[in-house]
Structures are given as C-alpha cells and as structure tokens.
Amino acid sequence: MKKELVFGHKNPDTDAVVAAIAYSYFMNQKGIDTEPVALGNPNEETKYVFNHFNYDFPRVITSADTDKVMLVDHNESQQSVDNISDVEVTHVVDHHRIANFETSNPLFYHAEPLGCTSTIIWKLFNQEKIEIPAQIASLMMSAIISDTLLLKSPTTTDQDKAALESLSRTAGVDYETYGLDMLKAGTNLDSKSAKELVEMDAKTFDMNGKKVRIDQVNTVDLDDTLKRQSEFEEAIKNEMNVENEDLFILLITNILTSDTKAIVLGNDSVLSVFELTFNTKIENNIAYLPGVVSRKKQVVPQLNENF
Incomplete structure (x- = not known):
C-alpha cells in the first residue's frame, strides 16, 4: 500500500x-x-x-x-x-x-x-x-x-x-x-523576478463568484520594494489573463512597522469593493493599509463579506 x-x-x-x-x-x-x-x-x-x-x-x-x-x-x-x-x-x-x-x-x-x-x-x-x-x-x-x-x-x-x-x-x-x-531572510526580494514574487505566496479565493487572488511579500522597506511597481503590474496582468481572475491584490508588508501597501488591479466594480472594504482610495494602483499584516484575518474576511 x-x-x-x-x-x-x-x-x-x-x-x-x-x-x-x-x-x-x-x-x-x-x-x-x-x-x-x-x-x-x-x-x-x-x-x-x-x-x-x-x-x-x-x-x-x-x-x-x-x-x-x-x-x-x-x-x-x-x-x-x-x-x-x-x-x-x-x-x-x-x-x-x-x-x-x-x-x-x-x-x-x-x-x-x-x-x-x-x-x-x-x-x-x-x-x-x-x-x-x-x-x-x-x-x-x-x-x-x-x-x-x-x-x-x-x-x-x-x-x-x-x-x-x-x-x-x-x-x-x-x-x-x-x-x-x-x-x-524572507525579505530578500532582489534575487526574485516579478513573476516569482507575485506567485510566491499567492492564494486564490472564490468570493461570491469573483475570482480573487491575494499575494503577500514581506519587506523592511516599502518604498524600495515599490520601485519595481511596473514590473509587478506587468506580471500581475499576465497572471490575471492566464487565470481569468477578477481582482489581484499584492500585499507588500513591512515587518518592522506592521504596515502594508497593496498593488491592486481589476475592473472598476471590483476596485470599488476594495476601496469600500478598506475605506481607502486606490491611487496609481496603490492602496495604503496601515496596521494590516494578516491576509487571513485583516483582508480575506472583510473582502468576502462585501463581495
């Protein structure tokens, strides 16, 4: 056996x-x-x-x-x-x-x-x-x-x-x-391609028929990591096309300050749900989420409820 x-x-x-x-x-x-x-x-x-x-x-x-x-x-x-x-x-x-x-x-x-x-x-x-x-x-x-x-x-x-x-x-x-x-050690992102990073800790969720993918990477310098924003967005768009996803959220979390900036891509209807959920505005595809470090407790339940 x-x-x-x-x-x-x-x-x-x-x-x-x-x-x-x-x-x-x-x-x-x-x-x-x-x-x-x-x-x-x-x-x-x-x-x-x-x-x-x-x-x-x-x-x-x-x-x-x-x-x-x-x-x-x-x-x-x-x-x-x-x-x-x-x-x-x-x-x-x-x-x-x-x-x-x-x-x-x-x-x-x-x-x-x-x-x-x-x-x-x-x-x-x-x-x-x-x-x-x-x-x-x-x-x-x-x-x-x-x-x-x-x-x-x-x-x-x-x-x-x-x-x-x-x-x-x-x-x-x-x-x-x-x-x-x-x-x-987990914040060493330089050796990884944008594609690897947007796939590295990604989970896909069905939220009332919407396919929502949430990835999270940790860093000690949000602004330094976001210098690669255009690379991340290109990789995210490719993944969304391949997987037919409605919303993609890349959470970039500073482990020292317990804050997150998110790259958020999707159509207007799903983006409005995101903004409503977190009482924030997405500007240049970026949303600031102060105090957010947990996808499981601070992101998924709240999004799921609003969808």
Whole structure:
C-alpha cells in the first residue's frame, strides 16, 4: 500500500511545509504510514529555515500519486493538489476559513482560529503525549514565528505564544533573536523576478463568484520594494489573463512597522469593493493599509463579506 501523502497549500509558506512534516511524523508515531510533500518550491524564508536546521526539504509534487491524502494549512480545493477531486481526503488540520470543500466519506477534521497550523499540531502532540524531536520542534517554532510575525500579527493567540515558548525550549533556540533573522531572510526580494514574487505566496479565493487572488511579500522597506511597481503590474496582468481572475491584490508588508501597501488591479466594480472594504482610495494602483499584516484575518474576511 502506498504511503498517505500529507501536504499544505500551493505556493507553500513555512507553515504549509512544516505542518506537513510535523503532522506526518505525528501520524507515523500513531502507526499510519505517511509521507510529507510540498506543493511548490521553498521561498527565501523557508530556505533559510531548512538550511539553518540542516533539514531536507520534502519532495515537490503537483498531483498526488496515492489514493488517500491529508491536508494541512488549507482546505479550499483551488489551493490544493491538482487532482484533489480524484483522491480521498482522510484528515484536515487547518486554521483558515472553510470553503469549496466537501468529501464523500467521513474524515478527521480539526480547525481552530489560531495564528498557525503548527500550533494546532503542537497541541495534538501534547494531547497524545507524543514527544517532539528537537529538529522538528525547531521547524515548528519557525512556522509559528512566520505566521505570527514573531507574535506581532493580530492572528496571534495565547496558545501560539505558549507553543512557541515550549517548542523553543525543546529546540534549544532563543526564538526572539533567531526569529528576527529568519523574518529578515524572507525579505530578500532582489534575487526574485516579478513573476516569482507575485506567485510566491499567492492564494486564490472564490468570493461570491469573483475570482480573487491575494499575494503577500514581506519587506523592511516599502518604498524600495515599490520601485519595481511596473514590473509587478506587468506580471500581475499576465497572471490575471492566464487565470481569468477578477481582482489581484499584492500585499507588500513591512515587518518592522506592521504596515502594508497593496498593488491592486481589476475592473472598476471590483476596485470599488476594495476601496469600500478598506475605506481607502486606490491611487496609481496603490492602496495604503496601515496596521494590516494578516491576509487571513485583516483582508480575506472583510473582502468576502462585501463581495
């Protein structure tokens, strides 16, 4: 029998990959034969994490080569493996909204509104009294740092903080010093093409029949990153044409000041919804979103409600 695959969403961030590794290890300890895989190559931050802790990145797939799969850090079909409709989903562990998801058979589904999927998995380890190896604890710690922006994101909960402190003790790592270096590593954008950046952390959402794509990149200098605005816009327009998207939002977030400027492209009707949602004006395709750092909590729910 083939191993059951465990994976996060397409264009994986650190949590999507780490949650797959951690949950696969957890299930293996429970006697279920699984393999963690990734639905894309690592971004700069994730490369830093895996290099720093000398851990091999899982194999990358686009379609599942097994009959059964487990989903972590996502549930929406458009964010999952290409042949998701042809396989059986047996488990989901997630911290996002539930949309465009259904199964033929009963399954294990664990969702909580926490800052990071790896926090949920940490709780599962504790509930089952399964010890977390130091190296996996290092990865899970990194995932929480990434998703909560070192506990500064509004998605952060007391449980995320407790998990991060516990995992850092297991890993033997000062999470504050390491975390800042890790987040800064993810802001090295110069080596990436505009196309790579607008695809790197992009998620597509169905909002009342509108196809909305939201990408996010982190930086320490908004104005310096926006010097490439024309490149970004050209890449975004190409993606919108190929994917037939109604609205594309590129969130450029300053991790030091917790502010965002967004490049927003679409027709007048969808742009007006964006402006209404965030009580802002789009000028030269740019919208300023002070205090916005979380796509999951500060962008997607508000847009979805207004659409």
